[in-house]
Amino acid sequence: MSTAYDVIVVGSGPGGYVTAIRAAQLGFKTAVVEREHLGGICLNWGCIPTKALLRSAEIKHFGEHAKDYGLTLSGSISADIAAVVARSRGVSARLNAGVGFLMKKNRIDVIWGEAKLTRGAADGKPAQITVGKPSKPAHQPQQPAPKGVLGEGTYEAKHVIIATGARPRALPGIEPDGKLIWTYFEAMVPQEMPKSLVVMGSRAIGIEFASFYRDMGADVTVVELLPQIMPVEDAEISAFARKQIEKRGIRVLTGAKVSKVDKAAGSVTAHIDIGGKTETITAERLISAVGVQGNIENIGLEALGVKTERGCVVIDEWSRTNVPGIYAIGDVAGAPMLAHKAEEEGVICVEKIAGLETVHPLDKSKIPGCTYCSPQVASVGLTEAKAKEAGYDIRVGRYSFAANGKAIALGEDQGMVKTVFDKKTGQLLGAHMVGAEVTELIQGFVIAMNLETTEEELMHTVFPHPTLSEMMKESVLDAYGMVLNA
Structure with a gap:
């Protein structure tokens, strides 16, 4: 089988696989390189499974308030956390299989492994990558290589599009350990329901998990460094949301910072600086939701001189980097780090490569943002x-x-x-x-x-x-x- 392509996309998240499909539709011979999960973080460990968890929590909430609708339910409403998690994982598995089907349908080759850029497009030569055995990132169970995919080797393409996504950011001294201090990976698959949590960060990830665990019965405190929760939102909307969140029993601390964390056998104690004083809160778990950072390491960017800034690849309005033949889309290319932004960015990128006259740069001011809390x-x-x-x-x-x-x-x-x-x-x-x-x-x-x-x-x-x-x-x-x- 030939190892030469028109387009190779590194990463199969929403941005990556949609970009590959559009490239194939435009007649390009296309491949996708993936090291762990078809569908990426969003489909397997982010957007989709969290919405499944939140739906379970919502149904539980409605059941507990059935009398408000003139209904009487016999027996109490309780949560089987193993079943709730299993449903969420099943939703992801179904969509993961769907991405595999779309790759076959559009005749896109899947290359299983970890990609590294070794050459940009120059002097009449195409860009080049090498693919090695996938390493196992922390906290992320890997999907076995699907049947019929390509593997280790050297591959060439006229255009290589980096879509390697992002991972949770860790604060020094409060690094997630997978046991007491969680990222969204652990928060999504709890083996048992914690009775209390501190959630560090109030953007979408933090607030959604605060909402889920509160509906499931946990005592939840949200700690936000900035003066308002969901800091990118309109101040009036944020204030209204805060009142409703607090009415549901979630404690919210703004203008507050977790300065350090002490660990015990089955709990953590967060030291919180707020208003010139320090408060301590002991909880069974702490969720670190202080943002994400682009996956730019160990993919050959430095060796090729690809420009990066603040943990992301620098691109122009067409997703081109400063190295010919190398492009970047999605979270790895910077804010807003949203799946729908990644998809549109990738489509624009390949349509520009194809020379379509109707393509226009992405207007980031018109990208919607959604938080699925209650x-x-x-x-x-x-x-x-x-x-x-x-x-x-x-x-x-x-x-x-x-x-x-x-x-x-x-x-x-x-x-x-x-x-x-x-x-x-x-x-x-x-x-x-x-x-x-x-x-x-x-x-x-x-x-x-x-x-x-x-x-x-x-x-x-x-x-x-x-x-x-x-x-x-x-x-x-x-x-x-x-x-x-x-």
């Missing part, structure tokens, strides 16, 4: 504060879930939709939501922003009734003093 949080574009900092004269609209018929009928009347407009042009600058199913609703505003929709067009769009989506229109109307149902 209540959910979703956003796109500028926050109110960022819009003001950018010099816009703005109009802000707000609409409460408490005034929406569908939300009341669902028993989910705590939430808000917030929109930010340029007063001069009517341009939608940002949309921010907190409440039930807002991670599904946000895409309506994403489409509107991509189509450069104005407030007038949104005002005259007919939204179905009764739906949660009606709140999107009401928020727009509120920005212009025309709200109807409040």
Whole structure:
């Protein structure tokens, strides 16, 4: 079998495998190199299995509040943590197999092992990689090599696209040990349910696990270094979410830092600096969710002179590095570190390589962000504060879930939709939501922003009734003093 390709993608996460599929669709002879799991972290140890865990927790929560819906359940609601984890792993396994099917369907070769760049494209020669035996990263069980895949060897391609993703960041002195101090890997597959946890970090990963473990009955404390939880979100949305999270029994400490951790036989004691004082909290486990860092080590970047910065590969608007024939997409190429950003970045990359005239650079200002805690949080574009900092004269609209018929009928009347407009042009600058199913609703505003929709067009769009989506229109109307149902 030939070892020469048009495109080789290093990494088979959402960015990598989608990029490979699009390359194959464009007629390129394509291969993917993977060292541990088809589908990458997102599908196997991130986005997908966490949503399965959160669904189990949500069902448990509804069962415990069945009386609120006029229902009586015989017996108590309890969680079989082994079964909950098994369901989550089953969801991942199903999708993992699906990625393998897509590789075969699109005639993409899978090369199993660990890739290292050995040459860029120069002097008429293609780029080159070597693939060796996969090493086992800490905390990550490996998938056996699928049948029929290629293995160790030297491979060439006109274009090599790095999609090696990211891994949990560790703070000095508070490094995860897989036993008492967890990353999301251990938090996703607990062998038994801890009675208490400290969650260090309040971005999506931290807040989602705090939400899951609280619904499963654990005593949870979230520690955030910055003044607000979910620090990238609009301050008003963050404050609303915090109140709801605290009502559910999660303790939240902001402007706080875990300075050190003492370990005992079955517990950890976190020393937390807050307000000029030190507080200690003892819990059975600590989850470190202080961010992620790109997987740039040991793949040959330094030897080839590929430029990196702050742990990520430096790229231009077409995902090209400074070395000809070498590209990077997804988490390894920097923020925002989101699966959907990686997918779109990869598609743009290969379409540019193919010379398509319709391709445009990715506009990162229109990439939505979602946090699947309870209540959910979703956003796109500028926050109110960022819009003001950018010099816009703005109009802000707000609409409460408490005034929406569908939300009341669902028993989910705590939430808000917030929109930010340029007063001069009517341009939608940002949309921010907190409440039930807002991670599904946000895409309506994403489409509107991509189509450069104005407030007038949104005002005259007919939204179905009764739906949660009606709140999107009401928020727009509120920005212009025309709200109807409040």
